[in-house]
Amino acid sequence: MLHRSLLSRLAAAGLSVFLVLSWSGTSARAADKIKAVASFSILGDMLRQVGGDRVEVVTLVGPNGDAHVYAPTPTDAKHLSEAKLLVINGLGFEGWISRLEQSSGFKGLVITASRGVKSQQMTEEDHGKSKQVTDPHAWQSLANGWLYAENIRDGLIQADPEGRATYEANATKFIAAIETLEQQVKAAIEKVPPAKRKIITSHDAFGYFGAAYGIQFIAPQGVSTESEASAKDVAKIIRQIKAEKIPAVFLENFSDPRLLEQISRETGAKIGGYLYSDALSEASGPAPTYLEMFRHNVKTLTATLPTSG
Secondary structure: OOHHHHHHHHHHHOHHHHHHHHHHHHHHHHHHHHHEEEEEHEEEHHHHHHHHHHHHEEEOOOOOOOHOOOOHHHHHHHHHHHHHHHEEEOOOOOOOHHHHHHOOOOOEEEEOOOOOOEEEEEEEEEOOOOEEEEEEOOOHHHEEEEEEEHHHHHHHHOOOHHHHHHHHHHHHHHHHHHHHHHHHHHHHHHOHHHHHHHHEOOOOHHHHHHHHOOOOOEOOOOOOOOOOOOHHHHHHHHHHHHHHHOEEEEEEOOOOOOHHHHHHHHOOEEEEEEEOOOOOOOOOOOOOOOOHHHHHHHHHHHHHOOOOO
16 A cells, blocks of 8 residues: 555655556556467467466567578567476477577576477479478468467466466457357358469468369479579470469569569469468568468469459
8 A cells, every 4th residue: 555645645746646656556467467479370370369467468570571591689578588388389390599598597488389280391402402391371262260279378387377268268368269260261162163273472381281282383483482482393384374374373472572473464363462371460460360361362372363263
């Protein structure tokens, strides 16, 4: 309780005791939050959805950022050193995260959001040689997004048992929204004839989306933006677009558009718009959350693909 003499001085200064008490309560609530770090923006949103008001979220790779080639900063290390838990995708997505954990001295809990996902393998060209690699973009299936939410919920409960009821309620609400959107996505794509469900994207980030919803994605780059498309690969894609009359190429929000613009010019396939693959948009953009990202991508795809044979 505030001392009476202090209350008198505050009143004399024209300050509201209510405001002072409110400020004190707000500070206490802020101090009670657990600090959690998410490796990139999509996980940052999922963590906010499930964590709610009990969690202070810091995202390392922000909106429109490329986590494949990210270089952590000293500020990232400081945030991680102060955090109680770290949420990562796994599946080899964040090649830099182990070095950051070590340099920061992080001692908290690591939640691997993709734990339990049935991972997909894909062939990637490396200096003229083919190799099998794990596709890390598992969040591009809403069914996997459901699993991500459960893993984040369970990790938060482990780190903060007192918040169990909050985390379970938030996760249930988030998963229900994912389930509803899943049905909407399937209904929208079913309107496009299977033979017409072929598009070109910058890099191979939509393998899980394609497998879940029956769309063939063709990319000049491999699974990572670190790989470069060879002239041979580009020529092959150009021939395929012309032979199969693929209607559109789609840019990604963080990728250099010049390669796809070249392919568009040489084939006549139109630029169908921007898709969000590895990063959300800024808050004022079309894909500021995981669910909005899916809605935007499906709307952009189906607006371009033909809905009749």
